[in-house]
Amino acid sequence: MKHRPASLALPDWYDDLFTAMLGTPPARAVAAPALASEVARLNALFLTAAGSVDPIPSYLSGSASAAAYFAYYATANCLKLTRPLDELRLSGFFETRTELRVLDLGCGTGTALIGLAAWLERHRDTLPAISGLHITAADKANAALAWTANVHAFLTGRGILGAGTLATKHLDLNRQVVAAGEHDLMLLMNVANELATPARMLDWLASQLAERGAVVIIEPALRLAGRALLELRAAAVDAGWTVYAPCFRQSDCPALERENDWCHDDVLWTRPAWYAVLDEALGNVKHSLKYSFLVLNRHGATLGDALGASQPRRVVSDALHEKGRTRAYLCGETGRFSCMRNTRDAGDANRDVDVMQRYDVVHMDHEHPREHDVQIGADTTVRRLIP
Numbered sequence: 530m531k532h533r534p535a536s537l538a539l540p541d542w543y544d545d546l547f548t549a550m551l552g553t554p555p556a557r558a559v560a561a562p563a564l565a566s567e568v569a570r571l572n573a574l575f576l577t578a579a580g581s582v583d584p585i586p587s588y589l590s591g592s593a594s595a596a597a598y599f600a601y602y603a604t605a606n607c608l609k610l611t612r613p614l615d616e617l618r619l620s621g622f623f624e625t626r627t628e629l630r631v632l633d634l635g636c637g638t639g640t641a642l643i644g645l646a647a648w649l650e651r652h653r654d655t656l657p658a659i660s661g662l663h664i665t666a667a668d669k670a671n672a673a674l675a676w677t678a679n680v681h682a683f684l685t686g687r688g689i690l691g692a693g694t695l696a697t698k699h700l701d702l703n704r705q706v707v708a709a710g711e712h713d714l715m716l717l718m719n720v721a722n723e724l725a726t727p728a729r730m731l732d733w734l735a736s737q738l739a740e741r742g743a744v745v746i747i748e749p750a751l752r753l754a755g756r757a758l759l760e761l762r763a764a765a766v767d768a769g770w771t772v773y774a775p776c777f778r779q780s781d782c783p784a785l786e787r788e789n790d791w792c793h794d795d796v797l798w799t800r801p802a803w804y805a806v807l808d809e810a811l812g813n814v815k816h817s818l819k820y821s822f823l824v825l826n827r828h829g830a831t832l833g834d835a836l837g838a839s840q841p842r843r844v845v846s847d848a849l850h851e852k853g854r855t856r857a858y859l860c861g862e863t864g865r866f867s868c869m870r871n872t873r874d875a876g877d878a879n880r881d882v883d884v885m886q887r888y889d890v891v892h893m894d895h896e897h898p899r900e901h902d903v904q905i906g907a908d909t910t911v912r913r914l915i916p
């Protein structure tokens with residue numbers, strides 16, 4: 530098996546942002562035991578909340594806990610927007626816009642704004658300039674709005690974000706009574722799992738979405754949060770939404786059939802040395818970023834159509850490189866199935882199997898369906914559709 534290099538890395542200005550937000554450079558900040566112990570407290574809080582139906586107590590109002598959230602969670606979470614935005618771009622979503630109205634719901638310490646700014650900067654040479662980036666950041670915690678405003682001030686001050694505006698809005702997604710205006714892109718990162726009944730916000734989201742807009746929902750890759758996201762997906766499809774990605778089918782998600790299944794991405798990242806100090810204090814080794822996501826819209830666009838390939842499939846498990854064979858689960862229009870290639874059948878046509886990773890999108894020709902799986906033979910073509 531050949532390893533593909535880590536595809537995610539923080540932007541080179543991230544340490545400066547961290548320093549501006551916490552008042553201390555990251556390497557010095559993480560050496561303070563108080564920061565690590567606050568991260569550990571938050572970690573325990575999130576894990577307890579993930580297994581409970583009780584609402585999570587608020588955790589961003591204290592400056593120490595907001596700083597800990599920023600240092601550990603915003604740092605890793607901001608990169609989780611990369612694949613959803615990369616895949617959304619394939620539909621021409623960004624190419625056709627010079628103005629972008631973004632609604633960041635549950636903005637926390639500015640995670641989505643950081644991720645979006647880093648993504649737009651990375652694509653600056655190939656995307657038409659967005660002359661107006663209008664962000665509305667909303668949260669039920671006032672402290673979150675203040676952190677996001679400071680992130681925005683840093684990004685505009687450094688010229689990372691071009692012309693545009695930021696509005697902050699106090700909003701409770703459990704009530705959804707506030708009009709936030711029409712938006713092209715709505716981002717909900719790690720907030721759905723904190724809501725009493727996430728599906729209840731779908732109508733409201735639809736009312737705030739521009740005609741060809743998109744909603745990106747990202748959730749932790751934990752079993753309960755992941756399954757809740759799949760239930761939200763099912764409710765959305767019932768309510769007339771289209772799943773743009775990651776799925777290549779609109780009908781029921783096969784992962785909901787069995788209690789222990791859920792579906793998530795897992796991408797290697799370049800973990801900063803200072804981040805490893807926090808990881809160590811937690812007893813974690815976060816070499817990769819795990820998360821589940823959904824990109825939804827109201828106008829019927831799908832990633833499958835954007836790719837223009839017949840029968841695209843998503844790799845929904847790790848690729849297991851066993852002695853003599855490689856196995857993986859794939860999911861497409863017809864559902865999820867196990868797929869296998871004997872190493873003796875490896876060749877030019879199917880060499881992408883050697884580097885196949887979770888959440889890759891592949892196209893296969895001349896596959897061999899068998900009773901319990903699909904065999905990739907020497908004559909089967911396997912091609913990764915998204916580099």
Ligand SMILES: C[S@@+](CC[C@H](N)C(=O)[O-])C[C@H]1O[C@@H](n2cnc3c(N)ncnc32)[C@H](O)[C@@H]1O
Binds near residue numbers: 638
């Ligand atoms: C886990 S944090 C996520 C922050 C950020 N989006 C991220 O991914 O790092 C969840 C955020 O959602 C906010 N939140 C929770 N319930 C909410 C609600 N009912 N209405 C609005 N915001 C809410 C919290 O205050 C917090 O800022």
